[in-house]
Amino acid sequence: MSGNGALLRYLGARLALAPLMLWLIASLVFLLLRVAPGDPIDALLGTRAPEAARAALRSQLGLDLPLWQQYGQFLSQLLRGELGTSLTNQEPVRAIIGASLPASLELGVVALLLAALVGLAVGFSGIARPEGRLDLAGRLYGIGTYALPPFWAAMMVQLIFAVWLGWLPVGGRLPPTVLPPTDGGFYLLAGLREGVASGRWQLLAGTVRHLVLPAGTLALLLSGIFANALRLNLRRVLESDYVEAARSRGLGETRVVLRHALPNALLPVLTITGITVASLIGGALLIEVTYSWPGIAARLQEAIAQRDYPLVQGIVVVVAALVVLVTVLVDLLVALLDPRVRF
Incomplete structure (x- = not known):
C-alpha cells in the first residue's frame, strides 16, 4: 500500500470513530444528569413552590416525558446542530457557549504554549549529564508540578503575586477602566488589532496582566507532563542503535542529539499534547472559578449547580467535540511525521 493510501486509510x-465517541459522551452525560440526585425544578422554583406551578413548569420544559422520549428529542436536536435552551435564563445554549468559549480557548492556548515551552526546556536541561543535579531537579519538577492540587496551587499563586506582592490583579479578565471589545471574545487578538490600528494598547495590556496568573498557574500544572515525557523519551532514544551508529561515524554529541535523537523523542511528546488538551478541562474548571475567569468551565460549574440539563449537555458536547478534533489533528500530524503509525 502506498504511503498516501495508508495515510488516508488511517485518517478515515x-x-x-469521532462521531461514535461524541455519541457515547453525549449519551453518558444525558443519563448521568437524569440519575443524579436533585431536581432542576427545585433549582428554578425552590422546594416550597406550589405543586401546580411545579407540574406546569415540568410540562413546559418537557421533563414530564418518559426518559426515552427525552433522549430521542436530545439526539434529534443534536443531529440538527441545536443545543436547546437554558432552563435558568431561557437563553439559547449556543449563545451562552459562544459568549464563554473564547475566554477558555484564549486561556487554554496560552497555558498550553507556556507549559510546552517550560516543560520541554526542563526536560531537555538534564540530558548533558544524566543523573546529575539538573536531571534530578528536572525529575523533581515534573513529579512535583504534576502532583500539585490545582485549587491549592491557584490560591497560593493568587495569594503571593496578587495579595502579598500586589504585582498582578486577583481575578477577572479586564480592569474596570477598560471596555471589552465589541467584535468578539478573543481579547488578546482584539487588543493587538486595536493597538496596531490606533496605537491604543490599554486593552492588550489589561488583558495580558489579567491573563498572567491563571495561564501561568495552569501552565505550571501541565508543564511537568511535557518535562517527564521528553526526558524519558530522549533518554530512550539516546540509547538506541541508530544513535550509537551516528556516534560511531564521528558526529559530535550536539549534532547527534539535535539532528537524530530530539526529532524522534518529540513524536511521543506530540501525541501527549493531544491528551493534555483533555487535561486542560479539569484544570481549567478550578482555575477559572478561583480567578473569576468568565470561561466555559465556570459556566459548566454554574450549570451543574443549577441542574441546567441543556446547558450542561451542550457544554460537554462542544468541549468533547473540540477535544476529539484536536486529538484527530495531532494523530494526523504524527502520522505525517512518522510513517510507521499509518500501518
Whole structure:
C-alpha cells in the first residue's frame, strides 16, 4: 500500500470513530444528569413552590416525558446542530457557549504554549549529564508540578503575586477602566488589532496582566507532563542503535542529539499534547472559578449547580467535540511525521 493510501486509510478510521465517541459522551452525560440526585425544578422554583406551578413548569420544559422520549428529542436536536435552551435564563445554549468559549480557548492556548515551552526546556536541561543535579531537579519538577492540587496551587499563586506582592490583579479578565471589545471574545487578538490600528494598547495590556496568573498557574500544572515525557523519551532514544551508529561515524554529541535523537523523542511528546488538551478541562474548571475567569468551565460549574440539563449537555458536547478534533489533528500530524503509525 502506498504511503498516501495508508495515510488516508488511517485518517478515515480516526474520523469514523469521532462521531461514535461524541455519541457515547453525549449519551453518558444525558443519563448521568437524569440519575443524579436533585431536581432542576427545585433549582428554578425552590422546594416550597406550589405543586401546580411545579407540574406546569415540568410540562413546559418537557421533563414530564418518559426518559426515552427525552433522549430521542436530545439526539434529534443534536443531529440538527441545536443545543436547546437554558432552563435558568431561557437563553439559547449556543449563545451562552459562544459568549464563554473564547475566554477558555484564549486561556487554554496560552497555558498550553507556556507549559510546552517550560516543560520541554526542563526536560531537555538534564540530558548533558544524566543523573546529575539538573536531571534530578528536572525529575523533581515534573513529579512535583504534576502532583500539585490545582485549587491549592491557584490560591497560593493568587495569594503571593496578587495579595502579598500586589504585582498582578486577583481575578477577572479586564480592569474596570477598560471596555471589552465589541467584535468578539478573543481579547488578546482584539487588543493587538486595536493597538496596531490606533496605537491604543490599554486593552492588550489589561488583558495580558489579567491573563498572567491563571495561564501561568495552569501552565505550571501541565508543564511537568511535557518535562517527564521528553526526558524519558530522549533518554530512550539516546540509547538506541541508530544513535550509537551516528556516534560511531564521528558526529559530535550536539549534532547527534539535535539532528537524530530530539526529532524522534518529540513524536511521543506530540501525541501527549493531544491528551493534555483533555487535561486542560479539569484544570481549567478550578482555575477559572478561583480567578473569576468568565470561561466555559465556570459556566459548566454554574450549570451543574443549577441542574441546567441543556446547558450542561451542550457544554460537554462542544468541549468533547473540540477535544476529539484536536486529538484527530495531532494523530494526523504524527502520522505525517512518522510513517510507521499509518500501518
